[in-house]
Amino acid sequence: MRSGSIPGARGRVLPMTLLGDPVLRAPCEEVTEFGPELARLVEDMFATMYEARGVGLAANQVGRALRVFVYDCPDDEDVRHLGHVVNPRLVSAEGIILRGPEGCLSLPGLEAGVERYDEAVVEGFTVDGDRVRVWGSGFFARCLQHECDHLEGQVYVDRLSGWRRSRVMRKAAKASWGR
Numbered sequence: 001m002r003s004g005s006i007p008g009a010r011g012r013v014l015p016m017t018l019l020g021d022p023v024l025r026a027p028c029e030e031v032t033e034f035g036p037e038l039a040r041l042v043e044d045m046f047a048t049m050y051e052a053r054g055v056g057l058a059a060n061q062v063g064r065a066l067r068v069f070v071y072d073c074p075d076d077e078d079v080r081h082l083g084h085v086v087n088p089r090l091v092s093a094e095g096i097i098l099r100g101p102e103g104c105l106s107l108p109g110l111e112a113g114v115e116r117y118d119e120a121v122v123e124g125f126t127v128d129g130d131r132v133r134v135w136g137s138g139f140f141a142r143c144l145q146h147e148c149d150h151l152e153g154q155v156y157v158d159r160l161s162g163w164r165r166s167r168v169m170r171k172a173a174k175a176s177w178g179r
Contacts, residue, residue, distance in 0.1 A: 007070070007082065008046030014062040016052060018177050019107050019155060023060045028067045028151045031086050034129040038068070042084050042127050045070045054105045056143045058150035061106050067124075069147035076138030085132060088124035090148040093141070095119035100142060102156045108177060112168045114156050120144040 017023055031038060041064060049057040055073035059066040070084040095118040102114040120141040122134045136144045146156060157168050 007072070007084075008043060008048075008050050011040075011043035011045070011047030013051045014044050014048045016048065016108075017061050017063050017106055019104075019157075019172055021063075021106075023063055023065050024106060024150070024155060025153045026060075026065060027153045028058075028060055028065045031066050031068060031125075034086070034125070034127065038086065039127045041066070042068065042070060042086075045084070046072075049105070052105045052108075056147045057105060058147050060150055060153075067151050069151065071140075071143055071147065073136075073140050073143040075136060075140040081134075081136065081140050083132070083134065084127065085122055085124040085134060086127060088122045088148055088151065090120060090145065091123050092121040093117040093119070093145055095137075095141075100139070102142065102146065104146070104156055106155060107157070107168070107172055109175065110168055110171050112156065112160055112164050114142075114159050116142045116145050122148060 045057050048062055049070055056069060056071040059068040067087045072082045074080055097115050098118050099113045099115045101111050103111040118138055118141055120136050122144050124132055126132050157165055
């Protein structure tokens with residue numbers, strides 16, 4: 001991506017991977033090739049995220065089992081955070097645990113209260129191979145943790161139990177996209 005360009009402006013919208021697709025359940029592979037193909041994927045992921053009206057998107061949500069995610073997410077102070085991370089590692093999740101509403105583009109239209117830490121730090125690389133460290137609080141910390149979970153083969157319903165999990169899974173089974 002060129003500096004100063006609007007992420008996703010030159011991207012194409014990719015098909016969304018939905019709950020039930022095996023690519024969402026397997027840990028993603030490390031990116032080893034930094035170049036135009038990776039930059040194109042990130043650009044396409046931004047376009048897809050914006051089209052779906054999301055705040056974050058992991059590569060496996062568009063069928064690519066690679067450790068990459070993009071985000072355009074506000075924190076609790078309504079400060080916008082925009083970027084991407086290649087080969088991210090959640091190096092810290094701490095603070096207080098809050099239960100808050102969480103949805104997912106791979107489970108369209110569904111939401112549940114999920115417990116997450118209110119601070120998170122992710123380290124990784126940009127598409128150019130430069131090191132990056134992203135710190136988030138509040139809703140943005142939730143987003144960072146959510147996207148890192150995706151790259152480990154988890155979705156937010158895996159963090160639910162009891163009636164919360166049952167309710168979301170019942171609704172997913174009844175949804176037009178459910179499998």
